[in-house]
Amino acid sequence: MTNDTLVAELRSVLGADAVLTDADVTAGYSRDQMPLAPSGTPLAVVLPTDVDGVREAVRACAAAAVPIVPRGAGSGICGGANAVEGCVVLVTTKLDRIIEIDPDNRIAVVQPGVVNLDLREAAAKHGLFYPPDPSSYDWCTIGGNLATNAGGLCCVKYGVTTDSVLGLEVVLADGSLLRTGRRTVKGVAGYDLTKLFVGSEGTLGVITQATVALRPLPQAPATLVAAFDSAAAAGAAVSGIVREGLVPSLLEIMDATTVKAVEAYLGTELGTGSGSGALLLCQSDAGGTLAKRELAAIEQVCTDVGAEFVHSTDDVAEGNLLMKARRVVHYALEQRGACMTDDVCVPRTRIAELIEGCERISAQVGLTIAVCGHAGDGNMHPTVVYDATATGEVERARRGFDEILELGLSLGGTVTGEHGIGRFKQDWLAREIGPVGLDVHRRIKQALDPGNLFNPGSMFSPA
Amino acid sequence: MTNDTLVAELRSVLGADAVLTDADVTAGYSRDQMPLAPSGTPLAVVLPTDVDGVREAVRACAAAAVPIVPRGAGSGICGGANAVEGCVVLVTTKLDRIIEIDPDNRIAVVQPGVVNLDLREAAAKHGLFYPPDPSSYDWCTIGGNLATNAGGLCCVKYGVTTDSVLGLEVVLADGSLLRTGRRTVKGVAGYDLTKLFVGSEGTLGVITQATVALRPLPQAPATLVAAFDSAAAAGAAVSGIVREGLVPSLLEIMDATTVKAVEAYLGTELGTGSGSGALLLCQSDAGGTLAKRELAAIEQVCTDVGAEFVHSTDDVAEGNLLMKARRVVHYALEQRGACMTDDVCVPRTRIAELIEGCERISAQVGLTIAVCGHAGDGNMHPTVVYDATATGEVERARRGFDEILELGLSLGGTVTGEHGIGRFKQDWLAREIGPVGLDVHRRIKQALDPGNLFNPGSMFSPA
Numbered sequence: 007m008t009n010d011t012l013v014a015e016l017r018s019v020l021g022a023d024a025v026l027t028d029a030d031v032t033a034g035y036s037r038d039q040m041p042l043a044p045s046g047t048p049l050a051v052v053l054p055t056d057v058d059g060v061r062e063a064v065r066a067c068a069a070a071a072v073p074i075v076p077r078g079a080g081s082g083i084c085g086g087a088n089a090v091e092g093c094v095v096l097v098t099t100k101l102d103r104i105i106e107i108d109p110d111n112r113i114a115v116v117q118p119g120v121v122n123l124d125l126r127e128a129a130a131k132h133g134l135f136y137p138p139d140p141s142s143y144d145w146c147t148i149g150g151n152l153a154t155n156a157g158g159l160c161c162v163k164y165g166v167t168t169d170s171v172l173g174l175e176v177v178l179a180d181g182s183l184l185r186t187g188r189r190t191v192k193g194v195a196g197y198d199l200t201k202l203f204v205g206s207e208g209t210l211g212v213i214t215q216a217t218v219a220l221r222p223l224p225q226a227p228a229t230l231v232a233a234f235d236s237a238a239a240a241g242a243a244v245s246g247i248v249r250e251g252l253v254p255s256l257l258e259i260m261d262a263t264t265v266k267a268v269e270a271y272l273g274t275e276l277g278t279g280s281g282s283g284a285l286l287l288c289q290s291d292a293g294g295t296l297a298k299r300e301l302a303a304i305e306q307v308c309t310d311v312g313a314e315f316v317h318s319t320d321d322v323a324e325g326n327l328l329m330k331a332r333r334v335v336h337y338a339l340e341q342r343g344a345c346m347t348d349d350v351c352v353p354r355t356r357i358a359e360l361i362e363g364c365e366r367i368s369a370q371v372g373l374t375i376a377v378c379g380h381a382g383d384g385n386m387h388p389t390v391v392y393d394a395t396a397t398g399e400v401e402r403a404r405r406g407f408d409e410i411l412e413l414g415l416s417l418g419g420t421v422t423g424e425h426g427i428g429r430f431k432q433d434w435l436a437r438e439i440g441p442v443g444l445d446v447h448r449r450i451k452q453a454l455d456p457g458n459l460f461n462p463g464s465m466f467s468p469a
Numbered sequence: 470m471t472n473d474t475l476v477a478e479l480r481s482v483l484g485a486d487a488v489l490t491d492a493d494v495t496a497g498y499s500r501d502q503m504p505l506a507p508s509g510t511p512l513a514v515v516l517p518t519d520v521d522g523v524r525e526a527v528r529a530c531a532a533a534a535v536p537i538v539p540r541g542a543g544s545g546i547c548g549g550a551n552a553v554e555g556c557v558v559l560v561t562t563k564l565d566r567i568i569e570i571d572p573d574n575r576i577a578v579v580q581p582g583v584v585n586l587d588l589r590e591a592a593a594k595h596g597l598f599y600p601p602d603p604s605s606y607d608w609c610t611i612g613g614n615l616a617t618n619a620g621g622l623c624c625v626k627y628g629v630t631t632d633s634v635l636g637l638e639v640v641l642a643d644g645s646l647l648r649t650g651r652r653t654v655k656g657v658a659g660y661d662l663t664k665l666f667v668g669s670e671g672t673l674g675v676i677t678q679a680t681v682a683l684r685p686l687p688q689a690p691a692t693l694v695a696a697f698d699s700a701a702a703a704g705a706a707v708s709g710i711v712r713e714g715l716v717p718s719l720l721e722i723m724d725a726t727t728v729k730a731v732e733a734y735l736g737t738e739l740g741t742g743s744g745s746g747a748l749l750l751c752q753s754d755a756g757g758t759l760a761k762r763e764l765a766a767i768e769q770v771c772t773d774v775g776a777e778f779v780h781s782t783d784d785v786a787e788g789n790l791l792m793k794a795r796r797v798v799h800y801a802l803e804q805r806g807a808c809m810t811d812d813v814c815v816p817r818t819r820i821a822e823l824i825e826g827c828e829r830i831s832a833q834v835g836l837t838i839a840v841c842g843h844a845g846d847g848n849m850h851p852t853v854v855y856d857a858t859a860t861g862e863v864e865r866a867r868r869g870f871d872e873i874l875e876l877g878l879s880l881g882g883t884v885t886g887e888h889g890i891g892r893f894k895q896d897w898l899a900r901e902i903g904p905v906g907l908d909v910h911r912r913i914k915q916a917l918d919p920g921n922l923f924n925p926g927s928m929f930s931p932a
Contacts, residue, residue: 110708111816133714155657166655168664169632184905190814191846192629193883194618194668195890195901196910196928201631201664205657222714245573251596251685296759351653353574383654420656427658438658442647446917447659453916454909465659 007070009092013050015070016094019062024100026051035077035097036089041394042346042404043085043430048075051095057175057183057214060096064212064459065181067094073462076208078118078150081142083347084428086154086207086464096212098149104128105215112220113172113189118149118213125218134220137164140424141336152213155205157424162382163255163291164221166424168204175215176203179455189217202450207426208461210454225293227255229325230301232286232308233276233315237261240284241358244381246307247288248354252300256289257382258332261361263368264339264376268331271338276331283314284361286381287332289325335378336389342374343391346403350414351385351423363413364388371406373399385423386414408434427465435466470533472555476513478533479557482525487563489514498540498560499552504857505809505867506548506893511538514558520640520677523559527675527922528644530557536925539671541581541613544605546810547891549617549670549927559675561612567591568678575683576635576652581612581676588681597683600627603887604799615676618668620887625845626718626754627684629887631667638678639666642918652680665913670889671924673917688756690718692788693764695749695771696739696778700724703747704821707844709770710751711817715763719752720845721795724824726831727802727839731794734801739794746777747824749844750795752788798841799852805837806854809866813877814848814886826876827851834869836862848886849877871897890928898929 007015016025026032027050037045049072054060067074076096077087089095102119109132116125122136122143129136139158140146150156152174157166164170173187187193187200203210234240240259247257260268261284265276276285288304290297301318308316319325339345352360361377368375371390379386388410392403411421411434421427421434436444447466451458458468470478479488489495490513500508512535517523530537539559540550552558565582572595579588585599585606592599602621603609613619615637620629627633636650650656650663666673697703703722710720723731724747728739739748751767753760764781771779782788802808815823824840831838834853842849851873855866874884874897884890884897899907910929914921921931 108816110712110818112711155661157655157657161655166657168661178905178909182905182908184909185903186906188814188883189881190816190848190883190886192620192624192814192843192848192886194620194629194887195883195885196898196906197913198618198631198664198668199906199909201661205661210660222716248575249573253685351651351655353571353653355573380655385653385655418652420651420653420658422658423653423655424657431658435659440648442641442645443649443659443662445645446641446647446662449916450660450913453912 009049012066012070012072015066016050016052016063019066020052020054020059024053024055024059035095038080038082038085038087040083040085040428040430041344043088043428045085045088046091046093048089048095049092051097053097053100055100057177060177060212060214061181061183063094063096064177064179068179068181068457068459071457074459075461076153076212078147079145081146082150082154082426082428084426085430086426086428088429090462098212099147101214107132109134113217114220115215115217116148117215118147118152120148122146122148122151129220130223133223135223136170136218136220138167138170148216149213152204152216153206153208154426157385159256159258159380161380162257163253168201170218171200171204171216172219173217174200174203174213176211176213178211179457179459184211187217207428207465209451209465210460224255224291225297226322227289227291227325228297228301228318228320229328230288230304230316230318231328232313233283234313235283237284237361238358239311240286242311243286243308243313244357245355246311247304250303250307252303254288254300254304254382255291256287258287259357259379259381260285260332260335261377263374264335264378267338267342267376268334271334271341272331287329332378339376339389339391344394346390346392346407348388348407348410349422349425350411350419351383352414352417352419354384356417357381357384357386359417360386360413364410367406367409367413370409371402373402373406375406384419429464432466472512475529475533475535478529479513479515479526482529483515483517483522487516487518487522498558501543501545501548501550503546503548503893504807506551506891508548508551509554509556511552511558512555514560516560516563518563520638520646523640523675523677524644524646526557526559527640527642531642531644531920531922534920537922538924539616539675541610542608544609545613545617545889545891547889548893549889549891551892553925561675562610564677570595572597574652576680577683578678578680579611580678581610581615583611585609585611585614592683593686596686598686599633599681599683601630601633611679612676615667615679616669616671617889620848622719622721622843624843625720626716631664633681634663634667634679635682636680637663637666637676639674639676641674642920642922647674650680670891670928672914672928673923687718687754688760689785690752690754690788691760691764691781691783692791693751693767693779693781694791695776696746697776698746700747700824701821702774703749705774706749706771706776707820708818709774710767713766713770715766717751717763717767717845718754719750721750722820722842722844723748723795723798724840726837727798727841730801730805730839731797734797734804735794750792795841802839802852802854807857809853809855809870811851811870811873812885812888813874813882814846815877815880815882817847819880820844820847820849822880823849823876827873830869830872830876834865836865836869838869847882892927895929
């Protein structure tokens, strides 16, 4: 089949409007938010509106041996949805229906194109809560969240995406439709294929539907901010919180570099008077006196390790104001240059070592590195700030980025806590999982996608 | 290689004491607790004491093309650890070390032979909690819990085994050692192989080590018991509890037949005066006033749907006394005959329909069927009571068991919520997951165990 024949076939099965080939238009679908991951020019971009369209598109591409790169909104930051040269990009954003919310069984059935925020709002109308909350929750889609097993700020208490998924519908490489999992809370019939597809980054199939578990809507959060004179002290506070058996609904850390950037951006002091400190932000959604008690216990831990300043509030508006410091980090850093945001996860006791290591790496590569992240689960996001137009800076930024991954592994961590591998960290995946792990990945890929149709070369190379 | 050569080889690598061939001795390792699942006579039973022993045994069996059936303590109830004729049973109970408990990161690293209760007690010494609590927790091993993705009474609040597992070490069919997952709370590097192996019932490899997440030890439980005049009313109470957003740490149901059997066994009244009712048992481990508030809210729901009797206590000894009614169910039913305990999981709103359906099926097959189970997650355990010596009763019991599975599926449920498929429900797995699901299972099995070495014919047939 020639490329022209394939495009004609796709137009015939999906309708002409659902098949884009104009290079100016398809360019907008050819990469995600990671500037440095490679991408190619797609042959076509298809936007099917139902599962049958997805199946027909997959069959047509399989017959033509043209690879498919599935994608959602493109909010990813590992190049996992980047086009390969001559591929068909299969966009799932038009499968955007919330099919069902069943409050009595606390589940929802959704298509992959539903925006995370829309599901959250629909669930909230029933007093229910869909926990996974990646930073891009107001525009990322459930399909992308499933493909990357997305995390967010809630994970310290509520886990990542896979912890909320009960079942999937997936179009396989031969166009057949696989249903995994179930609608019940528990179920152990057969292999856990649901959790195999979640986080598989579009390399095993196209997810066309998901059944997710909802939780009771938590109480409005009470918020605590604590400032420390060093990353070590803030790290000790995190360890103390874990050791005391406290489970806040949010526990974020910002290092001195991040704090300074945010202070400059917001034009305000964040309370780290010494200028060399670190900030913890913490919330409890337990409500009322219980939240007060949780935050009081956390305040005690912070004071015990020598916090310079601690302040708690159960006023939601004031809490939002405090949280603003965390939410603007990315914008604050973008004022300083291009940003390459990493995603390492280390044991919670090693956070201070990671931050201190990043200070050393920053000095080595001569670039600003600001660290913030989800302290409650050790998932840190060091950002290397660089000037893309200055000679050698991109290379130095990438070197710094790699040094951070090296450091993360040496601290007993992983090279990705929530962003994924994509087309940017393949070498690091191979290194983390080793030759046996890589071989098992290849065997599973070969078993489910023998023609290497889906997202070829992303995550790992097939051989 | 002849069988004699293989046995000699196993003795040479494991030591003579670790290889059993006396039929009287090996018989004790040839089946689990499900009387009706088929089993064969093993060629040998091996009890390696370390991972190298497991690898050597696997390599030797692979070279001789003799199948391996991995097993732990044998507490399973689906025949998943039953020997096939001429196999080597590989027992993991001698790999019984708790390698590490890291309270600061709330994780433990354990070998598969550790008894569930021993891990719970070791964690408790650090103020920590390993939630999965199958009924056999005082003798089942973590390896078996991992293989079956075991549940228990805690699941309504804390999930099943897979929800507590961060990483595994697995010996594959070629003797190579796979390490999956990580020691960090989060991690999305590559496919979620950890959760693929959990619940794979020994068909993909031998788990030789697990890294598990621990939680803060909960408070001593407060307990509530509520009696209803019908299963429908008790089911309505369960739905009401879910709808109100309440998450008790335990929520069990017993139908009228179960209540009667337990009353006779204990020689006491359980409070269902009408004699045709159902009992709910509920606990909160939130502690203090919060537990009081949770149970008060549950009491309100029970009263609203017309409970005949509700009683709460925060006295632990009294709570244990109330819980005794649930704990003795199996012994109470065994007084009446042989027991075939099923394990269907239905949406939480369909529990009453399942119980009522079991009453119909009981009348059809002319055998007592008593239903109890984990109401909080819809995981019901109907037990068919029969006389194994009476002509045709085994067949009628099996027919009743199958009718219950049929009913469970028709209510939107699954054929196993926590026991597994094993050698007893293969046909039902095929039916639940359909031809595409079965084909994917076979492809994954073929990819990881091309020689069909591990537990052949259990869960599903390879072709």
